[in-house]
Amino acid sequence: MINRRHMILASGAMLVAAPATARQAGQPASAAQRWGLLIDTSKCGVECTVCVEACKAEMGLSGHDRPRTDAQYVRKVNVRDPATGAAHSVPVMCQHCAKPPCVDVCPTGASMKRADGIVLVDRHICIGCRYCMMACPYKARSFAHEDQSGQQPHLPRGKGTVEGCTLCVHRIDEGKPPACVEACAARARGAMLFGDLNDPKSEIAQKVAREATTRIRADLGLEPGVRYQGI
């Protein structure tokens, strides 16, 4: 039986899935697109970790039960204003900056930005120097501290290299939204909106143009592709 909640969630799932179109094999990523996220933290519950768990499942982040060294591509940061007591729970992942400092500092070019704005690590030429982790203002990257098990075919993980959120580039190239976005829409309150910021017809571009949004550490001028509402 479909209730009102399921209807709302289903509409959210359609909303995030609609803008993406599959990229043909051999066709390069295009600068005409700028993939991004808009996250409404007013819909993010403190206890909700649906996006985090979806990321772990999609990326095969089984971990070793060692919180200090296990990888986390997405985390929930609980933020509280000490002056007012206002609190938010904010999903933080790679912000896919237009001017990514991790790409600037990487000595070999392993840290790279795709034409469509997705920031990735080429783990074939990553030497594991961790300078990108020093440079990232969002602490968005993890180091593979040990051998990894349960890896997914679309995300081979190598001990001794650096990794982070890929914005589920493998799904985007197939015309699907990132796993966290899809899970949030299906199993939570649809706080995450994914789409092409360069496409004026996209829901995300229209919402960003219409409503007030913020970016974490906007003062650094990195122009992240992830925007937030409610913080």
Add this chain to the structure above:
Amino acid sequence: MSAITSYTQVRPYTRGWLALMAGLGAVIAVALGAVWHMEHQGHWVTGMTNQVVWGLPHVFAVFLIVAASGALNVASMGSVFGRVGYQPLGRLSALLAVALLAGGLAVLVLDLGRPDRLSVAMTHFNFKSIFAWNVILYSGFMAVVAAYLWTMMDWRAKRFYKPAALAAFGWRLILTTGTGCIFGFLAAREAYGAAVMAPLFIAMSFAYGLAAFILVLSLSFKMTRRSMGDALPARLVRLLGLFVAANLYFTALHHVTQLYFAGRSGVEAFILWNGGIHTALFWGGQVGLGGILPLAVAYGGCGHAPRKRAMMASVMVVLGGLAQVWVIVIGGQAWPLDLFPGMEASSTFADGHVHDYAPSAWEVMLGLGGIAIALVVTTLGITALRLLPAHLGEATGSCRSPD
């Protein structure tokens, strides 16, 4: 002066030489074993985490690399600045510079997540990266200093002596600037992100390099029973005092600037006041042991012979320098990134909390291995080539001559 200085090789295979090489070889073997363990198991066996990504190996590596460029200063004093009294020391200065750099780079490379991909680092360059520039600067430093050493040793290359000296001096300044900029270019790390990191690192290199040089010179002369008058150590320890003062000046400038920025009061309070081990190492190690005490020894006239004072001050500068690099590298990372300024933050990824770090024994072994590599290269260098003066008597200059 260098024309009348006679240089002799160190005699190899003596009991002392063999004992030294065996000891250093053992340290290197242990370090390689530690590397094998860390690379085989992965970095989770070290104290490094996703929060403190650079650990004790980087403290040793940065110290050695910074000291390397500073060790060359003794040669530059003689050649670039025309201080005749330093000219007999130029060859050892150049050798030690290369040796320290080799030791530091070895530690840096062996701590990479994928040290087997060193060839990738040598063939793939992102020229916007100061790290990539440093790869070129370090490699070039070796070549420039080797050429400089050649002009010092071969009279047929005498006409290239001055240009080589100038090139080496300029190169070393750029190299240390590059090392400082590795930290200076990190805008989001509150402990760094300042242009003063570059001159601070140059001042650090002057002090560490001269201290390392004094220690190696004194020990090698003592172990090979070469004579050294009091004039040279007296001159060197005064020069060391000057470099230590410069280091203190740039350190003070860095922290005063930080304190002036309201947004950086948190990290400053952490380093200067309530940062636990980092605060203790700052005041006790960096400022006290590595700054004020060597100054007192250098200029206060503690009553000991100049050679002993030079040794004492140098040991203090080395230990204080290691503390200083710890405070910069580890202390700077221990302070959390501020994603939401003015807000309190917490997460499963240690947001909003000071990060703890305790080095593992493996890291200590690797770091000491770097020092051992530098000393082996130095020992082999003075054994194979005529780099060490046969004696350094009173002819090196007057104790009262100005530096």
